[in-house]
Amino acid sequence: MTDLSTEYLGLKLKNPLVPSSSPLTGNLDSARQLEDEGAAALVLPSLFEESIRSSEEAAMRFLLEQETGFGEAGSFLPVHDDRCFRTELDEYLEKLQTFKQSLGIPVIASLNGISAEGWVTHARQLQEAGADALELNVYYVATNIEESSAQVEQRYIDLLKAVKQQVSIPVTMKLGSQFSSVGHFIRNLEAAGADGVALFNRFYQPDIALFTREVVPMLTLSSSYESLLRVHWVATLYGKVGLSLAVTGGVHSGSDALKALMAGADVTHLCSILLREGPQKLGQILRNMQNWLQEHEYESVSQLKGSVSRERAIDPSAYDRANYVEVIKSHQTATGVWR
Ligand SMILES: Cc1cc2nc3c(=O)[nH]c(=O)nc-3n(C[C@H](O)[C@H](O)[C@H](O)COP(=O)(O)O)c2cc1C
Secondary structure (H helix, E strand, O other): OOEOOEEEOOEEEOOOEEEOOOOOOOOHHHHHHHHHHOOOOEEEEEEEHHHHHHHHHHHHHHHHHHHOOOHHHHOOOOOOOOOOOOOHHHHHHHHHHHHHHHOOOOEEEEEEOOOOOHHHHHHHHHHHOOOOEEEEEOOOOOOOOOOOHHHHHHHHHHHHHHHHHHOOOOEEEEEOOOOOOHHHHHHHHHHOOOOEEEEOOOOOOOEEOOOOOOEEOOOOOOOHHHHHHHHHHHHHHOOOOOOEEEEOOOOOOHHHHHHHHHHOOOEEEEOHHHHHHOOHHHHHHHHHHHHHHHHOOOOEHHHHOOOOOOOOOOOHHHHOHHHHHHHHHHOOOOOOOOO
16 A cells, blocks of 8 residues: 655645535534545634634623623623623634544644734634644735735735744645745745645635626636646745645546645645535545555655656646747647638
């Protein structure tokens, strides 16, 4: 049997399949199924900056209302008790503790926000509740055209540093792909203390409803094709940065996962395919990987890792502009379509 183990964020994992944040990883029954199917770790759904802020405001209002009660009427108000006012943060911490007690695999908590302000202090509570690592998803949409790319990147770095000040567990950053120099930015994140990156967030573009003229939020599940953007950047980064590399987006099969590893990923995340086909799909992907690796006489995943990275590829220019020029020139328009 090929040794599938890998190291991610300093954690020894039995294989490289780690379900990413989704409703499946937030439900104990499906999390248990994922573990039974072989998931090596999982990332909980995110705790959002917006939820923490509104929880804090609600808690403040709750406390103030009790303090400003009138005479006898005040006694009808609920007495403040941590057990009767539960915020989303409380619920998240409770879930994290339950998952840690119930699962044998590492549990990665996820914080999701864009500002390096007060809410970030709660990262420490996630560590205290047992998180093995923290994923920090900064889904920042740079709509302010006064803001330069350097300012946008600084925002990520400030937020990372603020979180790192709170915790000693590894922190990985889940990023979008829209940076002008992805590799340089990731190197700066590493210098600022990032232990890993998860590439890439999917960009959820809203749609426009023609008749109502409304802008409509939209979520579609990914396709396998989307993994290639991730594979490209992981292949480019491999050997040039020291942090852990995860591919998230479009990993739907054993082949997709193997390609990501060949490019240099330490783990691949899975989400859409598991939502579409259920936790048992993870077991199938794992078996397909194991079979392929055995057939091709790999002794371990480490042997495979980075073997087709930019540094090691037979033709590294295929990852560069040369690929662009070649594919553009090689395109054949179907006969009869264009005269
Ligand atoms: C329904 C749904 C919920 C998600 N929730 C989160 C979340 O809470 N936090 C997060 O960082 N990513 C979240 N994601 C993104 C996924 O974790 C994953 O990164 C993304 O879907 C790309 O992977 P995929 O192509 O395998 O789906 C969610 C995705 C879906 C479809």
